[in-house]
Amino acid sequence: MAEAVDTVDAAVAEGPSAVFAARPRAAEGVRAYGLIVAMWLRSTMAYRASFVMTTIGNFAATAFDFVAIMLMFSHVDVLGGYTLPEIALLYGAAGTAFGLADLLMGSMDRLGRRVRDGTLDTLLVRPVPVLAQVAADRFALRRLGRITQGLLVLGYALVTLDIEWTVLKVAMVPLMLLSGAAIFCAVFVAGAAFQFFAQDASEVQNSFTYGGNTLLQYPPTVFAKDLVRGVTFVVPLAFVNWLPALYVLGRDYPLGLPQWVAFLPPVVAGLCWVAAGLGWRAGLRAYRSTGS
Amino acid sequence: MRLYAVVAAGGFRRYATYRIATAAGVFTNTVFGFIMAYTYEALWDERPQLGGYDMSQALTYVWLGQALLMTCAMMGGGFEDELIERIRTGDVAVDLYRPIDLQLWWLAGDLGRAAFHLLGRGIVPMVLGSLAFELALPTSAGLWLAFLVSVSLGVVVSFAIRYLVALSAFWLMDGAGAAQIAFLAGLFFSGLLLPLNLFPGLLGEVARALPWSALLQVPADVFLGKHTGWGLVRAYGFQAGWALALLLAGRMLQSVATRRVVVQGG
Numbered sequence: 001m002a003e004a005v006d007t008v009d010a011a012v013a014e015g016p017s018a019v020f021a022a023r024p025r026a027a028e029g030v031r032a033y034g035l036i037v038a039m040w041l042r043s044t045m046a047y048r049a050s051f052v053m054t055t056i057g058n059f060a061a062t063a064f065d066f067v068a069i070m071l072m073f074s075h076v077d078v079l080g081g082y083t084l085p086e087i088a089l090l091y092g093a094a095g096t097a098f099g100l101a102d103l104l105m106g107s108m109d110r111l112g113r114r115v116r117d118g119t120l121d122t123l124l125v126r127p128v129p130v131l132a133q134v135a136a137d138r139f140a141l142r143r144l145g146r147i148t149q150g151l152l153v154l155g156y157a158l159v160t161l162d163i164e165w166t167v168l169k170v171a172m173v174p175l176m177l178l179s180g181a182a183i184f185c186a187v188f189v190a191g192a193a194f195q196f197f198a199q200d201a202s203e204v205q206n207s208f209t210y211g212g213n214t215l216l217q218y219p220p221t222v223f224a225k226d227l228v229r230g231v232t233f234v235v236p237l238a239f240v241n242w243l244p245a246l247y248v249l250g251r252d253y254p255l256g257l258p259q260w261v262a263f264l265p266p267v268v269a270g271l272c273w274v275a276a277g278l279g280w281r282a283g284l285r286a287y288r289s290t291g292s
Numbered sequence: 293m294r295l296y297a298v299v300a301a302g303g304f305r306r307y308a309t310y311r312i313a314t315a316a317g318v319f320t321n322t323v324f325g326f327i328m329a330y331t332y333e334a335l336w337d338e339r340p341q342l343g344g345y346d347m348s349q350a351l352t353y354v355w356l357g358q359a360l361l362m363t364c365a366m367m368g369g370g371f372e373d374e375l376i377e378r379i380r381t382g383d384v385a386v387d388l389y390r391p392i393d394l395q396l397w398w399l400a401g402d403l404g405r406a407a408f409h410l411l412g413r414g415i416v417p418m419v420l421g422s423l424a425f426e427l428a429l430p431t432s433a434g435l436w437l438a439f440l441v442s443v444s445l446g447v448v449v450s451f452a453i454r455y456l457v458a459l460s461a462f463w464l465m466d467g468a469g470a471a472q473i474a475f476l477a478g479l480f481f482s483g484l485l486l487p488l489n490l491f492p493g494l495l496g497e498v499a500r501a502l503p504w505s506a507l508l509q510v511p512a513d514v515f516l517g518k519h520t521g522w523g524l525v526r527a528y529g530f531q532a533g534w535a536l537a538l539l540l541a542g543r544m545l546q547s548v549a550t551r552r553v554v555v556q557g558g
Contacts, residue, residue, distance in 0.1 A: 050468075057472040061479065068485035072331075074492050076338040079331070201316035207323035215327050222334040227326070 029129035036136035044141050051142060058145030062099075065217065066091060066153055080222035085160040086249055087219065092154025093173075093241035094216035097180025098209070099147035104181070105188035107137045109202040109209075112195035118290045131280060134192065161249070169248050172262070176248075179265035180240035184209065186272035187235070189280050196283030212237045220246075220254035228254045239268040295392065296400035303404025307412070314412045321358040321417040328354045329425055343489040348428040349516050350487075355421035356512045357484050359414035363406050363443065364450045364507040366482040368457075368475045371402050375458040376467035388550060395542055399451050406447040428516060435517060438524060442511040445531035449506040452538030453478075459542065462549040477502075483509040503534040 044051050069091065073084045082090075111134055114120040123133045163169065191205030198204070212231070220228050220242050232238040232255060239261075246253055247262035307314075329351050336347045345353065361367070375398060378384045387394055421427060430436050457474045461467040479485065481504035488499045488509045499505060510527050513519055519527040 050466075053469055054472070057476065060476055064476070064480050064485060067480070071486050071490060071492070072335055075342055075490065076335060078338065080334040198312055198316070200310055200313040203313070203316040203320040207320040211320070211323045211327060214324065218327075218331050218334070223327075223330045227330070 025129060029132040032128040033132040033136045036133065037139045040136070040139035041141060044139075054142040055145040058142045059149050060145075062095065062146045062149045065214070066149070069217070080219045082219040082221070085157050086251075087217070088153050088157035089161060089249065090219060090241055090245050091217040092150050092152075092157050093176055093180065093245050094213055095150025096147055096154055096177050097150075097240050098184050098213040099143065099150050100177070100181035101184030101188060102146060102209075103140075103143040105135050105185045106140065106143055108135060108188040108192040109195075109205050110134075110137060111192040112199045112202045115196060115199045115287070116290065120287070121289050130284060131189070135189075163248060163250075172244050172248050176241060176244040176265060179244075179269045182269035183236065183240050183265070183272050184212070186269070186276040187212065187237075189276040190272075193276070193279035193283035196287050208235060212240075216241050225255070232257075236268050236272065239265045296396055299397060299400040300404035300407075303401035304408045305404075307405050307408040317362065317413050318416045321361060321413060322420050325355050325358040325417050325421050326424070328357070329421065343487050344518070345487070345489075345516070346428075348426045351421070351425045352427040352429070352516060353487055353512050355418050355425075355427060356515060357508055358421070359418045360410075360443065360446070360508055360511065361484065362409040362413045364446045364482070364511075365402075365406070365454065366450070366478045366484050366504075366507050368454065368471055368478060370405055370454065371398050372454040372458040372467070372471065375455075376461040376471070379458070379461040380465060380467075395455060395539070395546060398455065399448070402451045402454075403447060406450075410443065430515060430517065435515070438519075439511060439515045442514040442527065442531065445528065445535060446507045446511050448535040449503050449531060449538065450478075452535055452542055453503060455542040456538065456545065459545045459549055462552060478504055478507070481505065482507040483512070487512075503538060506531040506534050 066088075069087060070084070072079060077083070079087060111120070114123070114134070120130075123130050126133065158173075187208050188205070191202075191208060194205065195201060212235070215223070215227075215231065216237060220238070228238070238254070243253060243257070243262045244265055247259070253259075253261065332350045332354050333347065336342055336345070336350050340347065342350070362369070375384070378387065387397075422429060430439065453474060457470045458467060460470040464470060481488070481499050481502050483499075483505060488496060488505055490496075491499045500509065510519075510531055514524065514527060
């Protein structure tokens, strides 16, 4: 009896987190994310026809980007020194990585609206990590359309390209997709953290996510050196597909970078996660409710 | 008439309230402008004079696209979501009681919105683009004026399309499907991704004849001085023709829909 009282006292002293945080916080977050996603999946599947239509729409909307590139190639043989299959490899890798991140974290850009209308407060009082709740909010399975489109273009590239495959090159393809998705996820989290400060600026986040994806669809030779430097060293999007894919293609890297940088994407992704996590904490701590 | 002017002013003020959102939008338009401008540079490096544009005209086209994206609501956005919601909830019945014309009311508000977006999200990206790239800006005041007329007609065509989309909610109850199709068509057939005169063969002919070409392709060509004299009159005629046809279609659909509302409400 006395023991039980002691435990409750200890819990009260440490605040509510001691009661709920029986598991490590990260594991708790992943579990909560899974539960919320499962809830949205059930609700999506209640309207199957609508799900199929919106998925096709999601597929078509992204496919038009590639149609535009194909129309460009109806006038030229190379763009920035790259052929259509080579650009398709860049496009497919960026599109698939971004699609994965968009599926997992794509709802993060709603954070600004939640801060504005005060519904974020509801998430704060729940004993579940806020990041998991925001990321899983309105989980949209229709975003599979974007991933499918990216994978199809990637498949087309891998079939048409004449690559001398080595073990390293083969391993590079899945490594590139997963690390790329992780880097884009970090950008989503960092963008959401920014919205704690600039509430209705979700478009700034979009220019780094959607804009970054569009940028990576084209070879680095197309862009000005300073822009390439920016997306290599400041917002390291170049590690999503440019550097690993150029290794697979056996092409020169931008900015005269050494060959081993092609293997850095997992490391860069880890660093991005740390930075985004710190940004997220700073944003959450600075949050003041609108009171509405 | 005064009433609609007030509604238009209200539409302008409403969007002018969101200053941070506007600044964020300008940032996005500028980022995409840069990315597209570099890809167009690579394309025109390979094929100078592609589609009848020289390099600086092609780059100007890119920045016009970003400047007019919100003004002509090429990817949707604006009043239609609100009207769809009012139709879905039945609030539209109240609107029909009012001594106003439903279509003109929404048109006035949308013109106000477009005017704000032209100033708020059009000018800054265009200026930044002209600082970074050599653009082909009109040198005569007449050409700027001709461009503004063409943009205005483009906005009306855009409104008329989106009005039809919104009215579809009377039958479909949920406007999401129609809005998505309109979004896709606007994205592709306005010439936002690639100028329509680069579309090959029959696809190009169809794309240039569809109403969406009035949103960007025609105003851009007016801006670049491709339509002069009778050519300009023809370009205006094309835009005005689509505007009238689509507005009339909207009017007919509205009266059919209104009768439906009365039947259901009785």
